[in-house]
Each structure stands twice: as structure tokens, then as C-alpha cells.
Amino acid sequence: MKAISCFHCGLPVTNDNFRIEIAGKLEPMCCPGCRAAAQAIHACGLDQYYQFRTALNENPEQISQDQKHRFKLYDREEVKKDFVFETNDEVTLIKLFVEGITCAACVWLIEKRLNQLESVVSATVNLTNHSAQIRFNHNDIEISELFSIIHELGYVPRPYRRDAQHEHLSKTRKDFLTRIGIAGIGMMQVMMNAVAIYIGTIEWHHENLLRWASLVLTLPVIFYSAVPFFKAALRDLQTRHLTMDVPVSLAIIAAFIASCLATFTQSGEVFFESVVMFTFFLLVGRFLEFQARQKAHSSNENLLDLLPVTVHRVTSEQTEEVSISDVKVDDVIQIMPGETIAIDGKVVNGTSSVNESSLTGEFEPVRKTKGDAVRTGSINADGLLQVKVNAVGPDSSLSIMMKLLDRSAAEKPAIVGLADKIASYFVALVLLLTIATFSYWHLVGSEEAFWIALSVLVVTCPCALSLATPVALATATTTLKRIGVLPTRGFAINALAKATDVIFDKTGTLTNGHFDFVKTELETDEYALVLAASLQQFSEHPIAKAFTRKVPKPHLITVVDAEVTQGMGVRGTINHIEYRIGSAEFCSSNLSPPDTNLWVCLYNCSEQKVIQWFQLEDLIRTDASLALTSLTELGLVNHMLTGDRSNKAQSTAEQLGLTQYQAGQKPEDKVSYVSHLQSQGSKVLMLGDGINDAPVLAKADVSVAMANGTELAKHSSDILLLNNHLERVPMAVKLSRKAYRIVAQNLSWALMYNLSALPLAMAGLITPWMAAIGMSLSSLLVVLNALRLNKKEV
């Protein structure tokens, strides 16, 4: 079969049953979720969206009644006060975060859809931080309906949270822009004055005027725009660790003071234009780095958002709905199927399969019965449970995971950039030599002593030296982003180049993270699949999802007397024939599966015969083996760590040719595995996706999170794999190594230039204009060299 990809989200279409008409053409859809979203878009007459978009959509979850019910919660007075910003008799302004926005067309789509509603006054969506502001008439429409409308389009709306970190980021961003703006405006004007001075045919009193004007224009740049560098330099001096901020600040201050002196004494040369230009470019570089970091963290999903706001507490006779903050230890809580468990506790009544994937990374449910412990953040799949509370809030397992994460992040080995190391020696050297030069010329009685000392500082102005690393890293970052690898921390590229060991998580990283059919036994019958899916629609089990994903809702047949047996299967009557689907022993006592793999049986109870065997597996990503081979070729050692205890860990490792792997690993085990490797001198690159991976992602020297991973994993990683293509990882490693080489070349060139110019300047042989030309040329060379990283292929 020719590979078709979903028109909506781009995933491969395995079952071509979900075509719908978009703009007069039948387009394939991969799953009911995508189809529902596409249908909603089509029904609102917004087909053009697909023409406008520049990135594919995220795969939306299927909308359930349950989800809509959950949105009802946001209509409550005490819940909505958090994200209602203004309200009067008619109009209310709410702020939301919308997940799943991939490009500007998504913004267009959501704004357009909301603005179609009569009751919406205005709706604006921000592409940068994925927030939406909706002004609507609250007499005509409920907040929950707005949520549902956004959700129908395939996005996930979440209430805005006024958290301090977010406010801080947006303030930092505005600060940055103001500083850059002022430096930019100042730069343009001062440069204009400088051109007039450099042309040289200007009369003295005019030049003097231009100098004073430049001085005035430079003042805001020095006292506002450049302040962050000075502050950082001061901090460096206090901690006795010299970084580039010290020479940068020194160059800015020295050149500024020298130029001021020249202006006051009406002698020498002025360098105001160099000062402002230098500040401007440095600020732009820092801003770009900040923006990349902010982008990765813009989504406001918080772990606590995953938890329900209310729970059902069991009292003597009945259950009552109470807020989670009112729950105390030893209360008994009833947990409905499909609900997220908000507490740690022990089951006192009932049996159910519980999905602990958010904690362990394994999506296959664990059976829980009386006496078993359940943990915060896991999801109750099929049965009704009554749980006695052990811990809630800060003592729960989810919070403990967060603490583990914080500790690992704090222990992260600091990678000091090569430039920083060289610079700290270089800076010290230059300072000493400048003082020596000044003392010498002063002692021999030269009136030029100050100017010679200054030209030492100018000629060694670490322009090229300080540009060498940022330019190369900025170019490498852009190229990495183009191939779908987004570095979110400054040191990521450096660390990627140095990595010696790669550790993969299994479920969700090396594998897709959900079940798929691999094969069927006996005849391949479309009808059997429809039968199976019709029965499985009653189950919340991940195995059942593999069936319901395949068959669209309208194709399902009516089932009478459906009954789910937790963790076993489903029984039901279709057209007066009783069927069972599930494990072999559930269907009939004398059945056994074809082999040891995971098989599901569809059984006709009336005729006592097996209709179909389905084999299910969490498939290995198609590009996993290619990625592992390329990494080995690059000289890296591959490892696999998984929380999975079953023999699947072994078979996955064997299929991929992995020799180093550990199964049944708890998050703590993973962290200690990494620190063991690190103690042997290895630099560890970690790839993961689950909440359970977060601590180890933070611990590794450099870590990559999958784009479909949990928010916590993304937060604690240094790099995001935007398109989930594993083969991009070796490409990124290669590119980083090249970037590292270019940084080294740049640094050695800059050092060579500076060191050879230094003695000449000390001897008083270099005039400031020569120093200026030399400085510009060396910077230009460094930039051009860095631009070589712009190529996609390495």
C-alpha cells in the first residue's frame, strides 16, 4: 500500500476510512480525532486554513463527552476567577492558553472561528506565547462553550495561570526590546555623526559639535542598554570567575571613557560609534538566545493542571463532590473510570486497570485491587475504585518527582565554554599589559602614555574574541532549528559536540508509545475488525484504543449488553450473536495464543469459534535503527534505560542491536546510572519523553525531549526534538561538532590577531584608525567563518 499521510496532522494513515471533503477534495485522515477537527473546520467554512498553514497540526485527541463535561468546571465562580481579567454587566475578558498552535494559520483559524460567534466581541491569539484573549458577552455564551469550540478545532484550551515566572519572562522580554531599540536608534545616529567626522574635510568646531552630540546620544546606550553586561561583569568579579561579560564591559567602558576624555580635552579620537554598535549587536545576540529558550517553555501546562480540581468523597451513605484542597489523609475517595487520580492512596474497594504512564512512562495499565497503592497523576482506566488517602498535595508522589527533578538540575555538571576559559586568562593578561604599557611610557616621560595604553585596549578589544562563539552558536542554532532540533539552553550545542554516550528511554522515545496492529491470524476480514472495534469502544484500555483508532465511529455496529471485565476484555451481543474480545483465557478456557507475543482474540461464543487473532505491539520508530547506527558511526555508545519490566525491553534492544540496556528502572535508578557513567568521565546525552524521565534528563550533560513528550520532560531538557525524527539526533551531533570546530578556529584566529597586534600597540606603533580597521576585519572574518554552519547538510 502506498504510504498516505494524514491531511490534518501528517501522521501515516494506516486505515484509509476517514476521508472527508476539504475544499472540494476528499482528503485522508489518520484517526477520528483528526477527522473531527477537520470536520469542524470545514463546517465553519474555514477550509482556507489548510491552504494558509505552513506547519502540520498536532495530532488532536478525540473529543469525548467527558472532556466537555470537564470544561463545565470552568463556568464555576471560584474556578473562573483565575482567568477572568475584566468583567462588567455584559462583557467579560478571559485569557487562555491554547495548546497545539503550530503556525500563524492556527492563530487565524482560532480567531476567525471565535469571531464568527455573535456573542464574541473580539478574540486575539498570540502566536509567540500561545495565549488567547477573548472578550465576549457572558449573557449569551458560557465559558465552557468557548472552551469546547476551541477544542473542536483540534486545540487544547487551558485557563491562564498568573504565575510569577511567566510575568517575569514577559517583563524580561519587554526590557530586552527596549534596550535593543534604544541601542539601535542611538547606533544609527552616532554612526551618521561618525561618517561626517571620518570623511575628514570637516571644520574643527563642527567636528567638536558632532563629538558632543555623539556623547549625548551614547549616554542612554551606556546607562540603560548596556547595564545588563555591567551587572553580569560585576557578579563575575565577585564570584572570581571571569566570563566574556568582563572584557565586554571593560571594552565598552574604556572606549566610552577614552572618547569622553577626548571630547572634553578636544584631542585624540572618539569611538562612540564602536561603543553603541558593539552594545547593539551583543544585545541582539543575547535576545535571540533568550527567545529560543522562551519558545520552548512558552506552553503553560503545569503538572497540577493534569489533576482534577474536585474529587468525589465517600461519606457514610453517598458521595459528595469536594474541592481537592479539602481532602485530608484517611478520607475515602471514589474514582470513576477515565478519571485522573489526584491523591496517593490505598485501594479499599473495587478493581481496575490504572494507567501510570505519567509516572513510569509505561502506558500499559497496571491492575489494582484491594490493598494496592495508587499514585497521584495516574489515570483510572476501566473500573470504579474507592481509595483511602495516604498523601495529598506536597507529599504526593508527583510532588516528590518534582523535587527529585530540582535536585538533579542543581547537580548538573557545569560546562564552561572554551571561549570563557580563554577569555578569563586573556582578560587578565590584557589588563596587566595595559597597566605595564602605561607605566612604561609614563616613566619614560611620554605625553602620549594614555593614548598608547588606550590603543592597547582598543586593538585587543575582544570584539572578534567575543563574537567568535556567539555568532557560530547562533548560526548553528538556526540550522538546527531548520532540521527540527531546537536547543533551548546556551550550552546545549557545546555539550552535544562533546557527548560520548547516548541513553535512550524505550517507551515513547525508541517506540511510538501506543499499540498498533502488527499482524492478524486467520483471514483478514474487514468485518472482523469492525466487530472488534465495536466491542472495544466500551473499554478505555490502550489495547482497545488500537482498535477504535482504526475504525471511524459511524462504522461501528450497535452492541447490546456490553460488559467490560477489567484488564481482560469485553463481552457483548451484536445481531443476536454473543461475542467476546480480549485475552485468550477470557474468551474460552481451552484457548491459547499463537505465541508469547501480545495477542487479542475475537471469539464467537454462540458458535464456540475464534474469528480472529490480532497481534498488538508498541512499534519501534521507523528511524530508530538508522539513528542508532549513525550515532555509533560518530563514535558514541548507545544505551537504553526503561521502566518496562517485561521481556519486551530485551526484544527491543535485540532488534536495535543495543548491547547496553537496563530494564525495570525507576527514575532514581536512571539518575544513578547516569551519574555512574559521568563519574567514569563520560559525557551523557539523554533522550526521553515521560515525567519519569525528567530527573534523568536534568541530570545528563545534555538532554533531548521528544516533542510529543510530557511538559515536565520538555522543561527539564536542553533540546527539543520538534518533529520526533530520531535520525535528526546524529545530524545534530555532527553539526554541533562542526560548530565546535568553527568556534575553535575563530578563537585561535582572534587570539592570533590580538596577540600579534598587542606588541605593536605596546610599542606605540599603531594609531587608533589602524586598530579600528584591524578590529573590523578580524570580526568580519569570524562572522564569515561562522556562516559556513548555515548549510543543512554537514
Added chain:
Amino acid sequence: MDVLFLLIPVSIVFLSLAVTALMWSIKSGQYDDLDSPAHQILFDDDDDLMPDSKESSKQSKSND
């Protein structure tokens, strides 16, 4: 050329006006989303404003 003594201070006054305008625009959030406005202009979503196309679900509300 002595007009420079007038023009240069005037240019500084103009610049301070420009800086004030910039600070106001940053503060009012005009730079919060730098990505989508650049694309939005390219979306041909004005079909319903064309005389011969069919009416969209809502006529006058769209604010483009």
C-alpha cells in the same frame, strides 16, 4: 554650515520622541507577538467581501 548648531540638537529632540514612541509601543504589547502579523497579511480571507462570492456565515463581524 553653522546651521548644524541648530539641526543637531533638533535631531536629538526628534530621536527622543522616537524613543518615547518605541517605549510606548513596547509597553502596550505591540511586540508581544512578532510572528503571526507577518503571515496574517498573506491570508486571502476576504472572499466574502468580494461582490460575486457567496456570503459567509457572518457578514460584517470579521474585522479584516
